[in-house]
Amino acid sequence: MSRHHHHHHEGCQRRDAAQLLEQCLQRAKAAGLRRTAALHEVLALLLEACQPLTLADLSADPRLAALADRSTVYRLLVKLEQHALVRRVGLHDRAAYYHIHLPGEHHDYLICEGCGRIERLEQSCPVEALEQTLSAQSGFTNLKHDLTFYGLCPHCSSGSSQPCCDLVH
């Protein structure tokens, strides 16, 4: 489980959730994956979560725990990452975090070092332009980037010792 665990129940309120899921399943099939219950649920959970999840987060979720072993989830994530359906990010925690990668979408995150809360940033990323330049200058191809901000959220800034969100330990 992530160091600072939160409930992920709400998730993104995407109107076209079912449709997006179906799209991902199609992409997965195109990548050679079989349409299994575990794959379905991993994608569903990642789509619902508005933030990156760890392997532990995923495989502990009752909806997934009921139908797939952790190693299965792990292998799914590896394959999904290889085919660019998910992205793995560091986020300064010991565990790796995964988030869904939709074509044309890119997200940066803001993390509170006090309580571990992860917020997805909605503003457009200012780095796209630099990426072009960099590619030209360095000769690197297939450039991607990770941009993450760290700081103290308003509550943690205030020096309060109370947890500022529903931490579960």
Next chain:
Amino acid sequence: MSRHHHHHHEGCQRRDAAQLLEQCLQRAKAAGLRRTAALHEVLALLLEACQPLTLADLSADPRLAALADRSTVYRLLVKLEQHALVRRVGLHDRAAYYHIHLPGEHHDYLICEGCGRIERLEQSCPVEALEQTLSAQSGFTNLKHDLTFYGLCPHCSSGSSQPCCDLVH
């Protein structure tokens, strides 16, 4: 050892190496650390390296291995990070990477996903401005950020199966 290990022998050619080291030692002392041989060498290695190093990289270096146990290096890194003398970054590897943090300096990195080579970017980071905005909007304080680019270096792009740099395995 990092997944893609390189020789770090050359390092940055800083003219004022000795002076910088002394400055860091001063800052460390101010933070309450004692001036030990291990601390000296950890800082020296981090200053020389132009790229983030893992705990394994550091403690395997003969100059440090000779005089400090890995757990000592680990504890030094933890303390140095707490006092902002070093920064820990993710870099998509299993191990944590550490690099020196000099006042007023900030570096982003470009990593080849093929051979693991890490390049430090010299251009100024375009994110500083956004950081201000973000702080105002979100109420977060003490904002920092990590920006890392991933791609394939010219050699790895070419599809050659030859290693493009002095990998040690």
Next chain:
DNA sequence: ATACATGCAAACATTTTGCTTTGGC
């Protein structure tokens, strides 16, 4: 003299793999 730093070994957490069985196509 005291408190911090160290070495060594053990505990932990997380990832990764081997092998057999199951199930999608």
Next chain:
DNA sequence: GCCAAAGCAAAATGTTTGCATGTAT
């Protein structure tokens, strides 16, 4: 039926800690 996926358990990797001892201040 064939090959990928899954389950289980063990190995591998990297981090973290406990405790007795050494050492900077």
